[in-house]
Amino acid sequence: MPDHPPRPPWPAMIAVPVVIFLCWALPRLAVQLGGIEGPWTPFLYQYFLGGLVFAIGLVVIRVSGACDFRRPGDRTWFTALVLGYVAYALMHGTVTWLAYAIPFKGVQG
Amino acid sequence: MAIFFALAFAWLVLPSAAGAAGESGSFEISIPQGSQAIVLAICIVYFLAVLGFGLLFGRFSRDTHDFFYSGQRFPWWLITASMVATGIGSYSFLKYAQAGYNSGLSSTMTYLNDWFVMPFFMFGWLPIIYFSRVRSIPEYFERRFNVVVRYLAMIIILAYMLYYIGYNLFTMGLAIQGITGVNIWIPVLVCTLIIGFYVTTGGQTAVIFTDLLQGFMLYLAGAVVLVGGLIWLGGFGEFWGWLPVELRSPFAHINATPRLGTANTFWGEGIAGSIAFTFMNQGFIMRYLAAKSVNEGRKAAVANVVILLPLSAVVVSCAGWVGRAMMTKGAAQGLIPFELHDTYHTFTTVLWTVMRQNAIVFGFIMAALLAALMSTVDTLINACAAIGVNDLYRRLVKKEHSEKHYLVVARVVSVVATGIGLLLVWMFTTMEQDLFNLHYKGVMVIIPAMVTVIFMGAFWPRFTSAAAVAAMIGGSAINFLSLTFTQWVDPLSRFLLAYPPEGTPPEHSVFRGIFGCLVTATIGIVVTLFTPRPSETKIRGLTVFSLEDAMRSFKAGLPNFRRGRRGSAGGLAFKVQPDTGGRVLLPGGLMEDLAITEGDLVYVADDRWWLGGLRSVQLKAGRAAEEGVVVLAPEEVERGSFDPSRPLRVEKIM
Structure with missing residues (x-):
């Protein structure tokens, strides 16, 4: 089988600085939105940065052809991946909300 | 070499104070002599049952392929169920119950951040290793890079696994010592003999089936503690109502608590837990390789992360949450439900209290605690044997020999790995350090270089062999030096908002993982750009960009993707x-x-x-x-x- 021509480097040259910028910006955006002491700030931190890692993963598997929608099952698995992310966010969001919505019975100290 | 590294590493990295053994000498509960006998009797019966179970299924191992990978024949549910017990170590119950008591539901963070790397695993690493028919990660490295990388990887992986074997044996010994007052070496030696015996005899099939049993026991143990605690408190509403608000959040403060802060945990545990366990832990990899197909492996991975990890997080932490709610409620009513001077003893103390000093139930739960140990260690021993036979013996000592011969060697290597684990236990008993530090200082220095090279090798075809060698050696060395020069980690910690507020000393034991990855990746990228591109023929089927080739080679023909009328x-x-x-x-x-x-x-x-x-x-x-x-x-x-x-x-x- 003949070797494929090397892939052009420019997508990576653009992607790497963008990812570095987002790694810097997203935590600060989370703090900006939720406040450093805010109950939702850690949630935003995790799902912003986790979302970034997750999105990179989705892009890589699609671009590389590892996840090919023409193959049976790949579209289903791809959907399952996205739904899993949403399910995790919903679970964490629900528990965070419950934490503050139900009053403490003792004396908060 | 790996043995030397594991021992030297433990000696060098963990010297700062000899506390774990000393401070955990006894639990803060007083068990009457008669009850102690009941607890011990239950544990012994349980041990014998596990041994018999392992031997029963061990007879299905006929060659090394069966011994290590069970012949690629198991469905997803069996793989998933057996991973429960592997993922929960004996230290998990002690560590997470303590974290649950001190930090509340945020103790679950380390279990619940795996989903973000799932695309890389399900469509990248899993199909690559499955279709390329590699038997170990070092073997993948030789095919993807060269023999030097293979042996570097082997040293790091063996050091990582041997370290875990020793650490698990050590924490289990501490727990039993605390309950019974016996010398730490008695439970350690008894457990080691049993595990060594059934792993050596039965291999991966015995491991998977005993882990299935053990996983069930662990969940039952967690359920008993949780339900017992809720009954003690008067229901879930009472539990939640009496749990302080700041302890109910599933996340810790973003950076105020340096160890379990969200930023530290996201980056640190994301490396130590999620990526290392999923991508690098030979024991887990062998589980996936035992699946009957990649699709079954994907199902197992999804079921593990979506269902079992959240359940496991509750199982190992709930004693701490329940204990804290009991303490708050008791204090409000002028009662002290239990004495807890050292939160390391949270699990056993809460258990003893909610079970109202019932020795039979207590004995059953302690047997489950031992189950946690045995099922983690058995996987690691089998994984060490896989590397010992496939990467060392078969390559360097006897290349062509009968399967029967290699099976004997696999058993000998299992015994050797178990022996080294015992040696590490001895080293841990001479050191002073809290368990958290002991654990993280260990894994965060060992793994970053390795996981980074796995990632770059699998997802970047341009990544070269020379770069892999330089990255592994350079990344490991710089990360190791950062234990002394901790200020090297500070800028990255500030960049990602993981640095604690001014005035609080930074604790980098967890965060060091991401620092090591970054250093390794930087070295890898720079060297790659200055070295010739690898031949596409050489790396075909070994990166995420050539999975079709991998499938073709796996089947030795064109894959048939047509769907039938039935599955x-x-x-x-x-x-x-x-x-x-x-x-x-x-x-x-x-x-x-x-x-x-x-x-x-x-x-x-x-x-x-x-x-x-x-x-x-x-x-x-x-x-x-x-x-x-x-x-x-x-x-x-x-x-x-x-x-x-x-x-x-x-x-x-x-």
């Missing part, structure tokens, strides 16, 4: 006939139904689903001369352990 067909009678050409001969109607063409890989199993593929084989399909009956060669019937009186199920794999 599988059961209730099939079979007959034994020599000279099938190493194939399973299928009736034409069945082949059409399942969209199978000649030469496709099919999975043939005993029709009883609950056997979990224990009696099964993977074979290429051929066409039978007559309809209505499946034809197998006698050697395949023996390999699959098929019962001639039982019908079969057939499924297309690829």
